[in-house]
Amino acid sequence: MTSVIEVKSLTKRYRDTLAVDDVSFAIEQNRIYGLLGRNGAGKTTVMSILTAQNFATSGEVRVFGEQPYENTRVLSRMCFVRESQKYPEDATARHAFGMARLFFPRWDQPLADRLIDDFQLPTKRTIKKLSRGQLSAVGVIIGLASRAEITFFDEPYLGLDAVARQIFYDRLLEDYATHPRTVILSSHLIDEVSNLLERVLVIDRGRIIMDEETDAVRDRAANIVGDSAAVDAFVAGREVIHRESLGRVSSVTVLGALTPADRARLAAAGLDVAPVSLQQLIVRTTQHAAGNGVGESAADAATTEEGALR
Amino acid sequence: MIEDGRPIFLQIAESVEDAIVDGSLAEESQAPSTNELAAFHRINPATAAKGIAMLADKGVLYKRRGVGMFVAPGSRVRLLVERRAAFAESFVDPLLAEAQTLGLEPADLVALINDRAAARAAVSATIEGNPQ
Numbered sequence: 001m002t003s004v005i006e007v008k009s010l011t012k013r014y015r016d017t018l019a020v021d022d023v024s025f026a027i028e029q030n031r032i033y034g035l036l037g038r039n040g041a042g043k044t045t046v047m048s049i050l051t052a053q054n055f056a057t058s059g060e061v062r063v064f065g066e067q068p069y070e071n072t073r074v075l076s077r078m079c080f081v082r083e084s085q086k087y088p089e090d091a092t093a094r095h096a097f098g099m100a101r102l103f104f105p106r107w108d109q110p111l112a113d114r115l116i117d118d119f120q121l122p123t124k125r126t127i128k129k130l131s132r133g134q135l136s137a138v139g140v141i142i143g144l145a146s147r148a149e150i151t152f153f154d155e156p157y158l159g160l161d162a163v164a165r166q167i168f169y170d171r172l173l174e175d176y177a178t179h180p181r182t183v184i185l186s187s188h189l190i191d192e193v194s195n196l197l198e199r200v201l202v203i204d205r206g207r208i209i210m211d212e213e214t215d216a217v218r219d220r221a222a223n224i225v226g227d228s229a230a231v232d233a234f235v236a237g238r239e240v241i242h243r244e245s246l247g248r249v250s251s252v253t254v255l256g257a258l259t260p261a262d263r264a265r266l267a268a269a270g271l272d273v274a275p276v277s278l279q280q281l282i283v284r285t286t287q288h289a290a291g292n293g294v295g296e297s298a299a300d301a302a303t304t305e306e307g308a309l310r
Numbered sequence: 311m312i313e314d315g316r317p318i319f320l321q322i323a324e325s326v327e328d329a330i331v332d333g334s335l336a337e338e339s340q341a342p343s344t345n346e347l348a349a350f351h352r353i354n355p356a357t358a359a360k361g362i363a364m365l366a367d368k369g370v371l372y373k374r375r376g377v378g379m380f381v382a383p384g385s386r387v388r389l390l391v392e393r394r395a396a397f398a399e400s401f402v403d404p405l406l407a408e409a410q411t412l413g414l415e416p417a418d419l420v421a422l423i424n425d426r427a428a429a430r431a432a433v434s435a436t437i438e439g440n441p442q
Binding site (some may be wrong): 031169176214216218219242275 | 315345348352357360404407411
């Protein structure tokens with residue numbers, strides 16, 4: 001596999017905050033990646049450095065083997081769809097698509113037209129008069145129709161309803177199938193996107209804590225539910241990442257795939273096994289990391305799940 | 311359709327095997343393509359391809375160059391044998407465990423199974439008798 005992006009020891013410091021902390025990873029060609037993590041974890045910072053919209057404090061970034069800064073050869077092959085994309089005053093969606101067509105060599109106008117139809121986007125209205133969801137649709141359409149070799153979608157769906165998001169996912173898969181390219185999707189709606197992702201990168205407080213095949217992570221953790229004493233006996237010696245109790249019943253999330261022998265033991269003990277979704281796993285592990293952090297209060301850890309990954 | 315907690319490529323492979331076992335995907339007929347599976351299940355095409363590759367390794371599917379994947383002859387019987395072998399563990403063992411919790415003896419279960427089977431047969435006889 002060829003890497004289209006290589007990042008070595010990337011660090012970004014804003015005054016006294018360390019936004020990205022000595023991060024190294026590679027992005028392989030023609031795969032769909034999920035870049036997941038809590039708000040403020042460093043996702044957008046990483047993506048803007050990769051697209052030359054921000055500077056690294058230290059470390060090395062290579063895109064298509066080159067430095068991206070002021071490098072048109074590299075930049076015209078990348079498309080970055082941001083959550084809060086700014087467009088010129090008085091521009092209409094049609095103007096925005098016209099500019100995109102000039103900039104992206106692989107722009108596909110029939111695809112753009114079809115997506116405009118799908119999202120029922122008014123193209124003659126000025127962008128500042130569009131609703132939040134319509135504004136997101138403009139970004140999504142540019143991201144898909146540009147057919148850039150690397151496309152970043154940074155929370156592209158703000159204000160898009162469930163139907164419009166499904167259109168986005170379906171069109172992304174459909175177009176990716178016929179025109180393979182590298183896609184990096186940053187999202188809080190992990191359950192919605194997890195099946196689309198071939199690999200996941202989880203970033204937590206400026207560090208990469210997971211860089212794996214999505215399918216390989218799916219049986220990484222399990223919830224063991226049942227009588228507290230029996231649950232405790234089973235999870236003894238295993239890595240427990242979460243625990244809840246109601247009366248004499250406990251639900252404990254353990255890391256590590258269960259072997260057939262484990263399952264037989266669970267059945268014999270009358271314990272139930274419930275699957276852990278990618279979203280739950282990430283919530284648990286990023287919560288776990290917060291709980292082990294220096295100076296993190298219990299209250300911070302408790303708000304993690306509600307506050308972040310919704 | 312796709313459940314949490316198990317690799318998706320395994321679930322894709324099983325869904326194709328299900329179709330072969332129940333006869334909806336006949337031997338020597340063309341299996342769904344990776345892209346069709348990806349669009350239908352709304353999953354990453356590479357994951358669907360991994361499921362198909364697994365079935366090809368297993369000899370359930372074979373490739374016709376330039377055309378696609380086809381169901382290998384003899385697959386259905388081989389899958390049936392495999393599934394029957396797994397049946398005791400996946401279905402009978404949990405049944406016995408739950409029966410034990412409820413205080414039902416294996417003999418009670420046998421009687422229960424015969425009763426339900428007779429009731430089912432009666433229902434399907436009625437449906438076949440009145441084709442509406």
